Amino acid sequence: MNRPDEHAEIRKQLALLVAGALDDEIKVRIARHTSTCADCAAELERWELISRGLRRLPTPQPSPALFERTRAMVAAQLAAQTEQRQNRTTLILLLFFSWALTLLGWPIFRFATGGLLPLLDVRFHQMWLLFAIFSALTWLAGSSAAVLLSLHHQLERRPV
Amino acid sequence: MRLFGASIRITDMAGAVASLWEGRVQFEGALEQLRRGDLNALSALIPRYQNRLYRYLLRMVRQPGEAEDLFQQTWLRVAEKIRSFDASRNFDAWLFTLARNLALDHLRRIRPSSLDAPAGNDEAGETIISRMASGGPAPLDQLLARELSSRLAAALDRLPLVYREVLSLRFEEEMKIEEIAAVMGTPLSTVKSRLRRSLEQVRQIMEAGDQGEARA
Numbered sequence: 148m149n150r151p152d153e154h155a156e157i158r159k160q161l162a163l164l165v166a167g168a169l170d171d172e173i174k175v176r177i178a179r180h181t182s183t184c185a186d187c188a189a190e191l192e193r194w195e196l197i198s199r200g201l202r203r204l205p206t207p208q209p210s211p212a213l214f215e216r217t218r219a220m221v222a223a224q225l226a227a228q229t230e231q232r233q234n235r236t237t238l239i240l241l242l243f244f245s246w247a248l249t250l251l252g253w254p255i256f257r258f259a260t261g262g263l264l265p266l267l268d269v270r271f272h273q274m275w276l277l278f279a280i281f282s283a284l285t286w287l288a289g290s291s292a293a294v295l296l297s298l299h300h301q302l303e304r305r306p307v
Numbered sequence: 308m309r310l311f312g313a314s315i316r317i318t319d320m321a322g323a324v325a326s327l328w329e330g331r332v333q334f335e336g337a338l339e340q341l342r343r344g345d346l347n348a349l350s351a352l353i354p355r356y357q358n359r360l361y362r363y364l365l366r367m368v369r370q371p372g373e374a375e376d377l378f379q380q381t382w383l384r385v386a387e388k389i390r391s392f393d394a395s396r397n398f399d400a401w402l403f404t405l406a407r408n409l410a411l412d413h414l415r416r417i418r419p420s421s422l423d424a425p426a427g428n429d430e431a432g433e434t435i436i437s438r439m440a441s442g443g444p445a446p447l448d449q450l451l452a453r454e455l456s457s458r459l460a461a462a463l464d465r466l467p468l469v470y471r472e473v474l475s476l477r478f479e480e481e482m483k484i485e486e487i488a489a490v491m492g493t494p495l496s497t498v499k500s501r502l503r504r505s506l507e508q509v510r511q512i513m514e515a516g517d518q519g520e521a522r523a
Contacts, residue, residue: 162502162503162506162507162510163499163502163503165506166477166478166502166503166506167477167484168477168484168498168499168502168503193510194506194510196455197459197506197509197510197513198478198506200455200456200459201459201463201474201478201479201509202478202479202481203456204456204459204460204463204478204479205456205460206358206362206479207361207362207365207371208358208361209357209358209361209371209374209375209378210375213357213361213375213378213379214353214354214357216379217349217353217378217379217382218346218349218350218353220379220383221346221349221379221382221383221386222346224383225346225383225386225387228387
């Protein structure tokens, strides 16, 4: 004999039962109840109808080209990201290279031109101007190297 | 004769197990290949998940074009993050989590109102079914011979996002409750209460529609 409030308790669980989200203990309890209660068994059948229907919903189909489009898009995006990373690395390296060239090259330049500068009447106050011109030349060399490297990378990536 | 039949059945079962095993090995191989940066692995992975992932995204955003864009974004994210994927974890749950996060970001940008939480507390004790009239001939019975699928799909479409999502993951993707909890990032109890409420709402929508039709 079922308790009067047991029907409500059981019905509250039926949705979860058809969703397969109940413990074995409750499943057994529901099975025992529905075997003797026609109303709750009918209610369970209604839930099962919904559950079956949801499982059999037609699968929407994506456009046929989606697979190819996705592959191409992923490849292009990853290539672009790799290029960006390479460019960033190259830029950082060239920055270091240009500074190193400027700072290390200056004493060598002074040493090499030590005897020549006084003849050209270059004085101490003009040294800063000379250093600026020297820096500009070394940075120009650095950026030329960057452009050449970038062109080289582009040629390497170009499809044959 | 019976012995012959049994031996055929055993051979069939062994064949099925071997083919499952082979599929699993190929899948693991494709993941490893992708981890090494070989994009050819996508040829094995995308078709395997194509319909499921697209269906899930479509349930989330409801627009085919947007679902296809998100599908592409998801695979891009997979290719970017595959090295951080822990192979001991479930790939399906990881993939659907990535897709879910992208879909939610997209909806947050495009249609923030679609992310509104459904009315009522997930954990509340009172359920819609407890408020439904019980006994008597249920209108749902009359649906038996009608186009159940299209009506269910329409009902599903009218649900709030969290309910559509949980139903899709459980009934269409056939994920376990634990997997759904992992994808949604919620406790098991929340998944269960969302499942119950979503099913109740589907039933309520269908029965309301049927009663409306009966009156008309």
